[in-house]
Amino acid sequence: MTTRATTEDLELPMESRADMIGLFSKGEKPKDRWRIGTEHEKFVYFTDDKRAPSYEEKGGIHALMIGLTRYGWEPIYEGENIIALGGPDGNISLEPAGQFELSGAPLDNLHETCAETGRHLQQVKEVGDQLGLGFLGLGLWPDKIRAELPIMPKGRYKIMLEHMPRVGTMGLDMMLRTCTIQTNLDYSSEADMVKKFQVSLALQPLATALFANSPFLEGKPNGFLSYRSHIWTDTDRARTGMLPFVFEDGFGYERYADYMLDVPMYFVFRDGKYIDAAGLSFRDFLKGELSVLPGEKPTLTDWTDHLSTAFPEVRLKSFLEMRGADGGPWNKICALPAFWVGLLYDQTALDAAWDLVKHWTIEDHQRIRDDVPRIALEAKGPRGRSLRELGKIVLDIADAGLKARNRTNAIGDTEQGFLDPLREIISSGKVPAQRLLDSYHGAWNGDLSRVYDDMSF
Template identity: 65%
Template structure:
C-alpha cells in the first residue's frame, strides 16, 4: 500500500526488525485493501513506447496529472512520481505507469479509486497522443527499444540483475502486474494467510494470465510474465518453502530477508550501490560501501522492497502473482483475494484444501 511513513530509528538488534513486521498486526475493524497496478504507455500515432522526456513523454504525463491535485515526488531535477491522500503514482524501470492505491475500507472504494485514476490518466493521455495497455508483458517492444527511467535504484538493479539469472531485466523493463495488499490480525493470522496466499498463487496466475505475446509474436505461454520470474534472481524471488514449516512467523521472515543480498541504501537523497552486500554485515557496521554506518528502519524497509517472492511480507501481505490486465480485472484481483483471506470460513476452507500440498512448494 502507498503512504509508508519514514522511520529513521537506528537498528541496534535483530529484535527491532521482528517488532517492525509485528507492528502491522491490527484488529479486523482496521483491516484495509490496497490495490496496485501497472500499465504500458505508448504513442498512439506510431505505437512506440514512451520516453521519459519530450512533449509527449512520461514526464509530461506526470505533470499533466498534477491538475487533479497530485503532488510531485522528485529525484534530483526529475519528477519520478506523484502522491495524494495516501496513494501514489510511480514509475517502474521501463516507464510502466503504476498506481499504488491508498489503504481503503472496501472493495467498492478501491475499485472506485482505480476507476478515478484511469479516467484521469485517459484525460491527460488523450491530449498527449498517448495510450495505455493492460498486459502482463510488453507485447511488441524489444528490451533495447524500451526506455529507461531516471531513477537511481533502477540503475543499480540493472547492473546487478544479469549476474543472477537471464530474465531479470525483462522482469524490470517489460512486465506489468496487478496486486493487492492485505492486513493481518496477529502473527498466527499472518502465517495462515501467507501460506494460503502462496499455495493459491499459481491459481491466481492462471486466472489472470495475460501475456501471450513477445516482440509481436505468440510466445507459447499464457503468462510469459510468470515464466520470466522463473529465471530472475533466485535469491529474492519465487515460492518460499520455509513459510510452510512449523513455527514460521515474523522472526523466520526476518532471517530470510537478512540473507537476501542488498541492492542499495539511500543517503542524502542519493542511492549508494551495495549490490550483493550483506544486511547482516550492515547491522554490524561492516558494510563495505559505508564502513562504520549502521542501518535504520528506513533502510530495512528499502531492503524489503527489493525482495520479490510470490507473496511478500512487510507490515501487510502483498499478493504478487497476477499479470496486469484490462480495467475490469483490476477490480477482480482484490475481490479474489479479499474473498479468500478476509473471511475466516473461506480462509479455513482454503487451508484445508492446500495444506497437504505444502511440501510441493
C-alpha cells in the first residue's frame, strides 16, 4: 500500500480538471530517464509457532521496524506509531495485517533491482533472526483464518476495513491475507502511456498465471492456483477489474481521470488524521460539496491519495503500475520487472506485443481474466491458443526487448537471465502453485506446515 508523502507543489489547491490531468502529463519522461520500480510483499511469522506478529508485542512488527533502522532506514510516523521507513532503497511499509513491503527506489536496470531486493531480504532476515521472525514468499496466507491476524495502526486501514464488507465479500481477505509483487514503469507521452497500458492490461492475466502462487487457504487446497487473483473479483467492483474503456478509441489521461472521479472515495487526510469519506464522491469534493469537509476543495495531494485507492489490474499515477502477480521467492521478484521491462521499454518489443493482442475483444480479455485464477496457463486465449503457448511467444518478445536494451552488469551479463524462472515455467507447463500442490500431495504427505520450510526467504 502506498506510503503517504507530500511535497509543497502537491499541497496546492486544484483549480480545474487540467490540474488533475496535469499530474499524469508531469510523469512523462524521455527514454533515457525511464526507471524501474519494484514492490514486493511477504508474510511475517514467528518461527516457533508460525503465528503472525502484532504491531505492539515483544519481537513484533514495531520491533522489526526499529531493528531495520541500524541500516540507515529513517522512521516515518503516523501519530506516535512508526508506519513506514524511508531510505536510499525506497520505502518499507506495512500492509493491513503486517505484511511487510519494500517499495523500491526507481532504478536504471534490472541488475540494480535484483541487488536492491537482495539487500532488503538480507536486512530483514538478519533482524528477523534476532527477533525469532521468518518471512514467507506466497500470494496468500496458507493457513490463517482472518480472526488470527493482527491489524496495523494506520488510519486509512481502519476506514477501509469498515468499508470493505459493504461493497464485496472478499475485501477483508484482500487486505489481510494476500501478498503481491508489482512493477512500476515510466512513459514518454500520452500516446506511449496508452500503448503500454493496453499491452500490459491485455497481458496481465499471463503474468498472473506465470506467478500463480496461492493454492492454499486455511490449511488446505482452495481449488485455485491464484486465489489472490480470485479475491479481486469480489473485493469492490467500483475500483477493480480489467477496465474495458482502456481499449476504446480516444483513451488517454482525461478518460482515466473520469474513471477515477467515478471511483468512490475512502478518506481525506487533514491535520495528521484520516477523515472517513468512504463512499463519497470526489466530484462533490471538486465542487466544495463533500459532506465531511463542507466548503473545502481538494489539493493535488488529495488527488494523488485518491489515485492510490483504485485497484485495477494496471493503475495509472504519474507512472504505470502492473499489479497482477502473486508474492513469491527472490527469483520471482526479479523476474516480474524483467517480464514487463522487456515488453514495454523497447519500442520493437512493445510493437510486437501490441500486434499480438490488438485484435482481442473485450470479451476475450474478460474471459481470460476469469479463467486464469483457477487454471493459470491452461486458460485459452483467442483462437483456442493456451496461455502456455502464448507465454512462449511473449517471453521471446521480452527476451528480445531486454537484449536490445543491452544493460549489463560488471561481468557482462545482460538482463535476459532474469527471465529464466519464467522460461522454466513455460517449458514445464507448471506454475509455482502446481509445484506446491505436487509437494502437498507428495513429499509433504498433506502436512502444510512444510510450506514454511520450502517457501520462506
